[in-house]
Amino acid sequence: MYSGLLCVPPMVHVIREEFGMTNAQVGLLMSLPLAALAVAAIPAGTLADRIGIKKATVIGAAMVSAGGFLRGAASDYVLLYLSTGLFGLGFTLIFPNLPKIVHAWFGREKAGVATGIYTTGIALGGTIPYVITLPFILPITQSSQGVFYVWSAPAAVAFVLCWIVLDEPKRAEAQTTPQRGDMPLKVLKDRNLWLASLLMFANCLHFYLWVSWAPSLMVLKGATPEVASAIASMRGWFGMLGMFLMPLYSYRIGLRKPFLWGSGLLLGCAALWAIVMPLAWGWVLMSAVGFVISGSFAMKLALPSELSRGGAIGSASGMILSIGYLGGLIAPWLAGYLFDLSNSLNLPLMGLFVIGLAWGFIGTLLPETGGRASPPAPIK
Template structure:
């Protein structure tokens, strides 16, 4: 088997399991809330606890991937997040659940930057757009399969069993990576930089305006993305009154469209829109805000699900050009830390989204205000990516020769 294909396959499997575990709480949420007597703001705290842990570990996870190698992170982190997935099912109080989800977020956050480093170290910049599109389909297929699997479990068992079942796959995939991926095939640029050189790389990308346009663009994008991912199942149950039996199918449809969006955008990003990826992001995020507005103002369930599917297509599609830009702009030898820095912005948005949406839903007794907050964040994200396109168009030369040799990020 071609080594690049093998790396993509196991990265995909790990990310798929990652999202199975991460989004299972969204589907189990309505049953959990009813069983434990929580309100929307308390459930928002559970979602935010994961986001906090995930955000905290972005930069440390990138450093660990650069320092100790990607394979170590791809083996250790899944075992840990599987343990804390199971621990979620054992918790009996709000405090214990928050602690379990915080540790779960720390474990999953440790692996995220390693994925970007793996692709950046083993694929050219043009290849990276296509590679990311294949890897990122796990972001959509994981949540799409969570809904029918979790609801099937909930028909015969309680919500705790959902977390016990989803604790198993991560350990299995970690063992497969350990035994089937040679270490020298994955490590890329490990140990190529001294401490002084690494600090110089930090200073260099911290001075670049593009770094902060990416940081704040992903921060505001993630408010909409994580708000969508965390609250759609609860919205369909609480405001659209879809019963639990129908939820499995209805909640899966938008994520399937999201998978298609990732593949379509991967094709666009590796083709004629390769140099216009920030502009692609800006227009797509704006369009996602518009379709989200249509979703919550629709008069029928069918129209709502169609609009949610369009939103998922656009939001998930945006992940491909975003990931390709991270690889393109990252300094060689410090890709993990750069990805961790930018992803920290996204995870701060992921932390803010469930707290803000939960508060707004509780205060207004309607999801409309929460969705409005998400739409405003998407508009701000579009502005950041539009500014990045202007900056790149004026500063970045043609790079075909550089790309082929993988000599790092934008200077």
């Protein structure tokens, strides 16, 4: 999923030239899959609760594969948007299922560590396009459409594997039968899930602004597009470490909250520093941003399992992702729009500083879900 999604940022200058698009329009291209996730994550999570993990995941993988392939056939930006929308709908069917799969296979106690492991795969899929798209794939394909064809292949392989290998976990089967009809409404009334959703909103806003525009930021500071993509890829490499190590250390000490609110403050300061730092420090900046933002993201993906009560993990996950990914919807387009207006990314970076402060405050309001806390009581 993420290799198809994040092959766009390294090619911003190529897509603009081939399709005659502005920065804001390219930002919208990045936002479309996240828009689908924001709009449809709650019903997708509820659907997964009802029909089971395997059916929802296989359908989603088929849509991601088809949408990724059709992007390569797009002859104008309207068709490019439509095929990207199909890709996004498939993305939406898969993503809310991931916390449910973790809970079914590993239980609440190990959900954070298991989430850190599978999100390492997410980080790898989102990092490799920065490293190989411009120096290797684009010279062979000679167009962004050819690059889209290449990056549709992993999704096709994932579809086949889901169809053949994936089994419905026994614990998930028990959860998908039968569920109270008012469970989604109960989820929407849960204060803690709203706080978790706001944290995910801030995390996604930071994450998708960095992944969309970090290469352009480095170009503004004097890097070539190839070097800029290499610098931006440090976010992914160190993000893989953060996705594994931050949840692991959190579980060892039995605390979540310091990692959740501390990440926001650190990322806010990093955004402010990015405005004035020289290019040579870009490697350090992107490494630090990647470790913190991806580690905190992995911990937030475990929150539906840790906070939801009863059997509504899919619905809780859908709520957190739906609200959270509004940040991913807004950030790439708005940053591109401000980039077009000012020929600078300073305004978006100042916005990240403010959001980071708000993130830190919200993190202090969330209850502790670590080993030192009592498990949530079931809904009566």
